[in-house]
Amino acid sequence: MNKEKEFLTLLEQHKGILYKISRMYEDNEEEQEELRQEIVYQLWSSYQSFEGKSKFSTWMYRVALNTVLTQFKKGNRKAQVETQLNEEAYEVKSDGSDALEKENQLNYFYKAVQELNKVEKALIFLYLEGLPHREIAANLGISEGNARVKLNRTISKLQKIVIQKGYE
Amino acid sequence: MSKGKFNLEEIQKEWNQQDPTIPIPEDLSCLKKAKNPIEKIRRNVMTELHVIVVAILFLIIVPFLKVYQISGISELIYYVVLFLMVVSTLPSYINFYSYYKKSAGVQYNSYRSVSKIYYELKNMIRIYKTVNYVLIPYTFILLFIILSKGKSEFIFQCLMDLPGSFTPENYVYFIALGCVVLFTLLAILFVALWVKQFYSKHLKNLEEILNQFDEDCE
Numbered sequence: 046m047n048k049e050k051e052f053l054t055l056l057e058q059h060k061g062i063l064y065k066i067s068r069m070y071e072d073n074e075e076e077q078e079e080l081r082q083e084i085v086y087q088l089w090s091s092y093q094s095f096e097g098k099s100k101f102s103t104w105m106y107r108v109a110l111n112t113v114l115t116q117f118k119k120g121n122r123k124a125q126v127e128t129q130l131n132e133e134a135y136e137v138k139s140d141g142s143d144a145l146e147k148e149n150q151l152n153y154f155y156k157a158v159q160e161l162n163k164v165e166k167a168l169i170f171l172y173l174e175g176l177p178h179r180e181i182a183a184n185l186g187i188s189e190g191n192a193r194v195k196l197n198r199t200i201s202k203l204q205k206i207v208i209q210k211g212y213e
Numbered sequence: 214m215s216k217g218k219f220n221l222e223e224i225q226k227e228w229n230q231q232d233p234t235i236p237i238p239e240d241l242s243c244l245k246k247a248k249n250p251i252e253k254i255r256r257n258v259m260t261e262l263h264v265i266v267v268a269i270l271f272l273i274i275v276p277f278l279k280v281y282q283i284s285g286i287s288e289l290i291y292y293v294v295l296f297l298m299v300v301s302t303l304p305s306y307i308n309f310y311s312y313y314k315k316s317a318g319v320q321y322n323s324y325r326s327v328s329k330i331y332y333e334l335k336n337m338i339r340i341y342k343t344v345n346y347v348l349i350p351y352t353f354i355l356l357f358i359i360l361s362k363g364k365s366e367f368i369f370q371c372l373m374d375l376p377g378s379f380t381p382e383n384y385v386y387f388i389a390l391g392c393v394v395l396f397t398l399l400a401i402l403f404v405a406l407w408v409k410q411f412y413s414k415h416l417k418n419l420e421e422i423l424n425q426f427d428e429d430c431e
Contacts (some may be wrong), residue, residue: 049241054253057237064233081235086244091320105318109325117250117418151227164425167323173221173228186324187426195428 046135053093056085056103062105062174069166070113072159080113087112106174106184110167165199172196250415251330258341259313262306265348269299275359282363290369291358298351305344312337324426331419338412345404350397357393 056063063084067077095104124141141188158166164185171181237401238244272295283291313334317326321329368390 053237053239053241060235060237061233062229064235065228082326083247083249085238085241087249089241089244094320107320107322107326110323111321112249114327114422115249115251115325115330115419117415150224151231154224162425163422164323164428173225175225175229184322185426186322186326203221 048092052058052089056088059102059105062102062109065173066109066113066140066170069158069170070116070163072156076118080116083116084109084112103184106171106176110170110184114163153207157203157210160206161199161202163196165202167194168192168199171205201205250336252417254334254337254412255313258337262309262342265306269295272355280362281359283358283365284322285366286369287358287363287366290365291355294351294354298348298355301347302344302403305340309337309338309344324423327419327422327426328395331416331423334412334416338416341412342360342404342408346401349400349404353393353400357390361389 063081066084067080071077071080088105089110095101158169161169167185168181171184176184178192178196179189181196182189185192187195260321262415276288276291320326371387
């Protein structure tokens with residue numbers, strides 16, 4: 046199998062990471078797509094140096110997070126998106142079904158997360174991916190204690206956002 | 214969030230059950246060039262460097278073009294200035310090139326990666342400013358010689374014979390020279406504002422991310 050096919054197969058298996066991280070960092074679908082393209086570009090550019098010493102997913106977390114951390118919107122575009130975010134009333138589509146209720150919960154979560162800063166988003170993302178504090182710290186380059194403190198504060202902040210915005 | 218309280222464990226269950234339907238490219242050759250602003254800056258700077266190299270090559274042959282009438286002391290000054298321009302900016306070009314060739318460091322841990330990009334960009338902006346500040350006066354002197362079409366030799370002779378050259382017939386040339394100095398200063402100011410507007414904002418964004426890492430560390 047050539048390198049490109051091998052990469053695409055791995056990417057297909059781990060496309061969930063791409064999807065989740067783009068939703069965490071962008072609220073607008075078009076921008077999510079742009080961000081995914083950027084991440085795939087960076088992943089492919091760095092793939093030649095991926096030696097397989099760690100799991101592909103571990104390596105992918107790093108490259109993807111580093112890409113989103115150094116990705117900046119143009120000033121006016123950011124303002125436009127923020128305005129759009131604030132104007133949206135986060136309408137609830139409810140027919141009482143459990144599936145729709147769950148979908149709404151996740152949608153609310155993604156909306157609430159938009160209020161966090163980039164590092165806080167990274168913490169929550171890695172936590173939800175099931176990484177222990179030690180690995181979260183290693184990925185972000187901070188101490189384990191610091192990761193623990195930051196994560197707790199971020200969760201509290203997220204809870205406040207949820208209450209303030211009335212998502213409960 | 215649900216009918217109960219905000220529960221991250223509940224979110225985590227749903228998080229793991231997400232079934233993304235996003236398309237994965239079948240062919241990587243269709244991938245667009247990176248839109249990351251830092252990568253864009255690297256590419257832009259490299260393009261500017263290529264333009265400067267071509268311009269310098271052109272400037273070398275200008276005195277051979279008879280239309281510009283560059284001869285005598287003007288020709289000597291022209292080549293001395295050109296030589297100084299190349300020599301004083303050459304180390305910066307080498308620095309630029311090594312910056313361009315360096316990887317973005319996306320495989321390090323996040324803090325190290327952002328720090329690396331931040332300090333490299335900061336260094337690159339510093340060099341970029343220096344190169345431009347150095348280039349501006351040299352460029353104006355060269356343009357002055359080229360565009361004066363032979364009169365520069367007379368002006369230089371006048372300058373060498375100060376203050377006897379300040380005659381009513383000559384003052385217009387000194388005004389022209391004064392304009393060159395003024396335009397040089399304005400161009401330097403323009404470069405400073407240009408860098409602030411288009412390059413320094415990314416530095417600020419990166420600094421903000423680094424501060425986010427440093428929060429709670431005290």
